[in-house]
Amino acid sequence: MSNFNWCHGPSCHTSHTQDRIRGVKGSKVLRTKKVQEQTWTRNSFYAYFCSNGCYNDYANKHIEQIRAIAPRTEALETPIEVTKKPYTNSWSGQTTMETRITTVDNG
C-alpha cells in the first residue's frame, strides 16, 4: 500500500503536461498530481507539493494565513565573532584579507 497526497498547488490541475491527462476520449481532464509519500518527505512540504512552482503558488495564495502562524515582528540575531587574516592565493601569489565568521555559543 502506498500513501499519497494530492498536490496542494492551487493551479496544479491547469498545467498542460501529459502526466496530468485523465479520462476517456471526449471527456478528458487535467488532474491534480499525486505526490507519493516518501520517508524523507514526511513532515515536510515535499509530501504535499509536486513541484516548487506549486509550493510557491500555494504560499503566495495563502501568505496572510501562513504569516499569521508565526509572525516575525522583530529581527533575530546570531552572536558571532569576526576575524580577519591574510590569505595568499597559491596560483597568483596575491595576498588578500580573508574574513571568517564564527558563531558564538552564549548558551
Ligand SMILES: [Zn+2]
Ligand atoms: Zn502540483
